[in-house]
Amino acid sequence: MEFEPVTPVRAYERVVEQIEEAVLSGRVLPGERLSSERDLMVQFGVSRSTVREALRVLQAAQILRSRPGDPRGPEVLAASPAALHKSVRHLTRARHMGLGEVLQFRMLLEGSAYLLAASLRTSAQLDEMAAALEAMRADLGTSEFSRADVAFHDAVARATGNPMIVVCGEVVREVVLELIEDKLVHADDRHALMRSSLAHHTEVLAAVRDGDGALACRLGRQALYDYYADYVPEEGLAKLRPLIGAET
Template sequence: MPNLDQQLRFAPVSRVRAYERVVEQIEAAVLDGRLRPGEHLPSERELMVQFDVGRSTIREALRVLQSNGLVRSRAGDPRGPQVQPVSSGALEKSMTMLARASALSLTELVQFRMLLEGSANQLAARLRTPEQLAEMEAALEVMRAALDEGFAEFSRADVAFHETVAKATGNTLIQICGAVVRDVVVSLIEDKIAHAPDSRALMQTSLQHHANVLDAVRDGDGDRAASLARQSLYDYYAEYVPEDERAKLLPLLRS
């Protein structure tokens, strides 16, 4: 029997770079509240002393932190980089890169969108305010008016409707994830849809679906609103998904 040395081989690993440890500590201080938005980091020289590293390490760490939106440096400001409020921008950027990666198939993206928008509709039906319901009604009217303006205008109105529904959930992650996945899925097939033999019929079908969703949200029927979202997305996108992968979407129609 081969010994362990013969069975197992590990690849060499690179040493952790010092600037990454600097980034980790400053990020932790921001996220746990020890560094608050508007406050300034110590000067570059003081950071060198505290971290016991060279100037190039500190500058690389600050470059990464600024790229991630956690700090902002102003030329000539002697107080050091300023801590910025934590925003959703970095998350949205990372999710967009992941969603557009070739490793993710259209099937996976449509499947995730069915899950996400079903949940968004369900929450919106149960949590929406009268003001948010009025926003959805107004967005639907814009969609109806856009029928005669062409697919591009209709698509923009469609997105606005989904945004109002996502906003009604009160959940920032649902809003970000929904926007990212929706944009990527549409971009993958928008040319096919725009040049469909009867794009107006597609728009009219979509408009009716949104009207049905609005009725369910108005009635507070979360289960129906969720089911409508999943079924409509399947009907709209299934033909663009490889036939041998469509079965992966079907369980979402039965839940």
């Protein structure tokens, strides 16, 4: 594929922009390869160091996989939530964002997912949620419970039909768990937490099945609050309480 020459001032940024646009527009697809470094130098009209700097940026963003000197050229990667996860995790630490803020976002996001899923879910997606719930019930008290729990939330997110909700939901869920992982491991009664979670999920699924999005939204937010409230400082809880009982 052909690219346009760029000016030498911060030229690697212009190279990044053109390659990003080619990937996002679908002119080059995941699994395909760009030209070799030498050919990219000619197409862009820049030095090898400029091409390599652009490729390093694109690789860090997980848009490409590149090895200096590879004659096959850089490989275009499929979209992944990994870069978003890294950014959110960095934000929670670099700017001292607390668990309250992250959990607030999760409550907003998952509440909205339940709201949409209640209207948009298919019979097959309801079956997925029910199967995940049954797995949670069967694995109560075991390490497999969390896997089934994740499967339930993933099924709800997919039922919205919005891939952004799927990706953001996965990322924020992982970040919340990372922030309190040690506390959960040493919780006095993890079995009680699992039983409470199972009861909440059962109620939410019933609301989604009945098409009552407002109820599903409220229940989903309440479930998150009840599960995590003991791990959130009081100043963080103040940011969560307005969401309890909210319909949207």
